[in-house]
Amino acid sequence: MTTVVQKFGGTSVGDVTKIKRVAEKIKRKMDEGKKVVTVVSAMGKSTDKLVELANDITDNPDPREMDMLLTTGEQVTISLVVMALKEIGVDAVSLTGWQAGIKTEDVHQDARITDIDPVNVQEHLDEGKAVLVAGFQGVSENGDITTLGRGGSDTTAVALAAALKAQSCSIFTDVTGVFTADPRYVKKARKLDSISYDEMLELANLGAGVLHPRAVEFAKNHQVTLIVRSSMEEVKGTTVEEEATMEQNLIVRGLAFEDKLTKITIERLPNQYDTMSTLFSLLANQGINVDVIIQQVTSDHGLNVSCTINTSDLGKAIDALHDNKPTLCYSTIRHESSLAKVSIVGSGMVSNPGVAADMFKVLGKEEIEVKMVSTSEIAVSTVVPDGDMVRAAEALHAFFGLDDNEKEKINKVKEAAL
């Protein structure tokens, strides 16, 4: 008898009607003869309400106590889903993170899973019960309740699937799968039947919000087959697995993009071994997420360093840099806002050195200015004016053959671009 793990996010369990629908889905899966473990998030806006309560008390809530507070959200959902299952005649049991044996680091609000002891879950499965596990939460070695940070329920599901050697881990969400680009922006975006872990990881890291990167990484490391699918529609989703078997011929598998970025340039830093580490440690300590980084040696052997940050962090970044001017010894700071990042992702790139060049040609043809570039094994990212983001994405989507069922068009577009 095979075991499957499935995860339903907050919108999928947003109210009592939806909770009953999830129970029906679990029943159907069990009727197929599967052992079913289901991970759920907190109901819809319930986490926001709890955060609001905390904010009414303090501007600076204690992380341990935030975990204590927020983990109640998932605990409510698991109990309600089990009640709904029992109501339709399915024996079921709910387990909090600690009851499900989910051990984490002793870190609050963003703990990593260190180990899973699935004995309790397995026993209940062997007794024929549907097992509901509270997502996003675990317990540290000293018995404190911890949370896994953003996307934590995905990670809970993947980790349980690995520990239980499950056949697959289905992530039910409000989209029907992983798309070649965000369909809200790129009209011709297409759902992928399959994608590799690495490609998914790049897309996830680049801001395609379907799956959390940590969950994808965990799935890759433990070879868990992930399936991203809709909780509302009964349609085939996207399978994330070691080798994407379909569409192997495509060099670029998908696009990711995000706006509201600012490029910040720190000029004439001393050209020393520790300059970069001092600078970026400083920003990291302020909780500022730094993305694309460019380093340039000036004619008089100083260093110019540029990086992108979220525009919302700009004030904080400038304050931190000003406060540390004596240590950093730079001359000036410049910044440019209203920027966006557009990235192409595909494992086929490794063996296709011309992909970056193709990308620049497409953007050049569209007269879109490329402000910064960064590359990885399977992705190329460009920073462009944010007003050009969607146009850039659409042009790249068409050029790299990702448009919806319009293969014959592709060559024409290519010809025109080059």
Next chain:
Amino acid sequence: MTTVVQKFGGTSVGDVTKIKRVAEKIKRKMDEGKKVVTVVSAMGKSTDKLVELANDITDNPDPREMDMLLTTGEQVTISLVVMALKEIGVDAVSLTGWQAGIKTEDVHQDARITDIDPVNVQEHLDEGKAVLVAGFQGVSENGDITTLGRGGSDTTAVALAAALKAQSCSIFTDVTGVFTADPRYVKKARKLDSISYDEMLELANLGAGVLHPRAVEFAKNHQVTLIVRSSMEEVKGTTVEEEATMEQNLIVRGLAFEDKLTKITIERLPNQYDTMSTLFSLLANQGINVDVIIQQVTSDHGLNVSCTINTSDLGKAIDALHDNKPTLCYSTIRHESSLAKVSIVGSGMVSNPGVAADMFKVLGKEEIEVKMVSTSEIAVSTVVPDGDMVRAAEALHAFFGLDDNEKEKINKVKEAAL
């Protein structure tokens, strides 16, 4: 350094403002140099909201899952109180039932505490922290979350006080202490400075809702000094301890009363050894609480049995009796509603055989019909028409010298009554 335990109920932590007030109270107690453990209930109406969610899903929620659901309420409160404490500079930590080592039977919704392992609580106290413990909840031997049933947070507080050998256990509530009678009905009711465990137990069992009987029993068994006091006003409360040191001269320490009772009489049952057990097991299995019981042998050696039940249970009781008529072999059922129970309580009664007689005289003088009587070592209860309840209580309150500062009147009332 002495340890004190205090408990705040749902209304005392009903909103953010009240939670901050509780934090201030804890701080003041710590500033006195005490180690402070605080047990809190769920915020105001939050439990009702959770129950409503469950009822939207099923008419018959699973008890284990109800415990899973409802225990989130106290978990929310403990985290918020700790945040409020940290905001005013007090180091603090929150602990759920299982984290505080509160072990219970493997029963849901009404578990009894079997053991407390206070190591975790003690460690945090020794580190100088305020410790917040979620009331009403514990963990069974097999790791399930359980709840202690009604009044459970009182029991949590008392049990922790016993395990920690605390100096006292203060129960903060919305009244200023234990009264000689419910002051909402008896205008001359007076707050008691002290009362014995047994007297408190009788009052609690007789429906004076300040403290849950199980908590009082636990306090008596472990000799925990209980203090019932107001969470709103800074006034002296009522101390519950082994020997009530004050007011020893009073034979009757307090009155309790409740209305909405029905007397039900089952006529001509067979006079056999197992008749009573069969009858009352049947009612108990339906969840019907039976109070005053009278058994009478008829002239032809049959049995007439009368008892009081809550009027809300009448339909259920009659159905159960009808369904089991072949087994019970009675002839008819009669019932009389609109009744009330009025009880006098005092440990001095044991050595004063005339107290019951005095009670009947007072009620006779008031022309109040006594329908049923039951007695214990330290209480006498009478069932009267509910329209006469308050009048009976006031007359008894005056006669037994409980009226507020009117000692000179007492003798006159006594003379008039006898």
